[in-house]
Amino acid sequence: MVVLTAPSDALTSIPALLARNVARIGALPAYREKEFGIWQSWTWAQTDEQVRALALGFLSLGVERGDHIAIIGRNRPAHYWAMVAAQMCGAVPVPLYQDAVADEMAYVLDHCGARFIVCGDQEQVDKVLEIEDRVQHIQHVMYNDRRGMRKYDHSRMNALADVQAEGRAGHFRYEGELTKRIAELHYDSTCVMLYTSGTTGKPKGVVLSNRNIIETAKNTSGFDHLRHGDEVLAYLPMAWVGDFIFSVGQAYWTGFTVNCPESPATMMTDLREIGPTYFFAPPRVFEGQLTNVMIRMEDAGRLKKKMFDHFMALARRVGPAILDGKSVSALDRLRYGLGNILVYGPLKNTLGFSRIRVGYTAGEAIGPEIFDFYRSLGINLKQLYGQTEASVFITQQPDGQVRSDTVGVPSPGVEVKIAENGEVFYRSPGTFVEYFKNPESTASTKDAEGWVATGDAGFFEEGTGHLRIIDRAKDVGKMADGHLFAPKYVENKLKFYPNILEAVVFGNARTMCTAFINIDLQAVGNWAERNNIAYASYQELAGHPRVYDMIQSHVEEVNRSVAADPMLAGCQVHRFLILHKELDADDGEMTRTRKVRRNVIESKFAELIDALYDGRGSIYTETEVTYEDGRKGAIKATLTIRDAAVQGTQTRMAAE
């Protein structure tokens, strides 16, 4: 095995890491992409040639130092190359969310002042052309996929392959300039700019330096013993900091292989074919996979179902202990081994998790049953806590100390402290440089000593030193009677039920808590099918009395579990309704990373909230929805409001 560390003072930029990888492991695969049904691969040496050709092409188009080059597209090798090529030219890559509508894109493109834009395909080019007259400084658009592009005016437009050809042709003219620009890169020059999803207000451009990215990659690769034989599947949005750290930072630091799926729809098949050894997914993906497995097991034959249930019960009992290397009786080990042959092995293979050494989930709380399910199969799934401003990592769980209710210990090189009000602060080599063109926000987030406020409330657990996060610091409030109000805590408990996709709890400064529920169409739909409940639409299913009964039982169970914790007993849900539409990022109700935008929902559904509090049994409402192509429509519905049983808060309050 080649050892990849070197005098690190030389490795102060991504292009420098690329040069090192070419020298050390030039013949090993750097990228793979499935195209035309076959996995195509590029070695580090080939990657270097591709990236340099593109960088030379950029120079021929007139890319200057400090230019911003926006990249809009799904995870494809050429898009990653465009980012590194931009860095080589002394420019700053700015990856954008590809599912953003034109308006959102206009703001970001205008804010960063990008003169050059790399688009994945025709769809993205069309969006850019749509906003071109509003964003004056766009000079040149490049695209990766030629499909459907023939008829466009190419006076200010090129295919990426043509830009590379131009670069290769101009090799002698630009090589000197490119070498000079690469040499100018240093540890504190900007590596990438990423826009935060903006739970509140407009997105902010987070500037991350080479130091931020490379130090973080170095520390965390060491933490999990990542090495160049590892495989990752790059399928999460390129605009998200996590993808940049995994698919660029850690990939270039350790030299592992980045695999790009054929299309978003084939993700699961590609996952199975690649069998990554290092894998990240938000809880939603793990939940979705588990739901799928369970639904398919419901339809399986009697024998298979019995076998599955038997061995899963065993796995739940001893699986996590075996994974953590704790002592387990020889008989149980033997039985677990048998289960591995009959159930766990094939199941892991179907899920694409056969080879996972390190798996992470983050972003939202993950349900304990879901978390334990994967760990009991022997998949080393762990949690981490992070944010864009920290180059992802703040805390993460070391092997052998993994639990579903903590987010782990501070990552190497990261200091964490808890403020008076419970807010979590951190300081690390990965801490961002600034918010682009926004010194006020920078100052209010990062203090003079480099401490950054996360906006999350949490505490360190006695004994273990693990961090536990309760909620967003600003969302934690007080109820009218003085009880602590932590909506996310309750929402997460609700969302752990497969039938509940999303929940929004209200109650700040009010006398009681109430909730909006979104059902999970797949899970509830399947349940309806098995119970002979006919429905024609999402709306009809959501309003069905028996669905209400089921959700009510979930809510009441949650109330019982919330009541067990005296500090949070006030957060029990007294009344709830099931929403007639799914909360959607296109309607502004969620962020692109699918976090609920509380204030938007509070104003948009104000009349529904009023109805929850004035004791009505139902309410008529009309809601505006935005379709994927930007057109608007309205959904009309009469929603039922139900009361849920709550546990003795009265007595508790009287006792206080």
Added chain:
Amino acid sequence: MSAQPAVNTEGYTTADGRKIGGVLMEMKNITLRFGGVVAIKDISFDIREGEIRAIIGPNGAGKSSMLNVISGFYVPTEGEVWFKGYRRGPMKPYQVAQLGIARTFQNIALFDGMTVLDNIMTGRLTLMKTGLLAQAMWWGAAQKEESAHREKVEKIIDFLEIQAIRKTPVGRLPYGLKKRVELARALAAEPKILLLDEPMAGMNVEEKEDMCRFILDVNDEFGTTICLIEHDMGVVMDLSDRVVVMDYGKKIGDGTPDEVRANPEVIAAYLGVAHD
């Protein structure tokens, strides 16, 4: 009916700037009778290289019969079909395929038990040169040939964005996707002219938009001449370069979508003015 629109053999340029070539196929005074029933009455029109030609008309106007005449499935009772400058006689289906004519059907004709990939591969049957035995034994030239065909098929799969269902049996697919697979199979034959029988029938708005996009892209990317029958006026008018309008087996209009839209006879046929 007024004379043919003034197009010469050198072709013409469409509104969106595409160059349309000379005449690829010409129907001369076609009449088709089934016993005493006259399905098509003395119709003449041409299809030019690279254009999207539509045949529209109310129910029972004889559109599908016309498409069957073009595909060679029906032999016209009277009149002549000229293709690539030659007069065409009666033909067997494989001869039609070899000529470079491919089609899709109004009520999907795929092999339900086979995967999408296998279905599309069947489209390349006429292009395969190795014999049955060599293919069955998977030996020698047959191996190499199948790889080459598979590559072509994969390009089409990528083009029509059906990678995710590559290995799915067709019987399990929803209607809109089946239509797309059928289009893929027709394309796999690398046709000179592609006949589409109601490609959007029974689709929702989104599926229709997708299908329109694919038809335009096929025409643009592969330069395939397309002749389609469609019910949905809006779709036809957006999609096609020239339109033939049929009613009760007769041609009542022929020209660009704008010309056809302004034609009083067409308006009458569609709005249901009393016929004599």
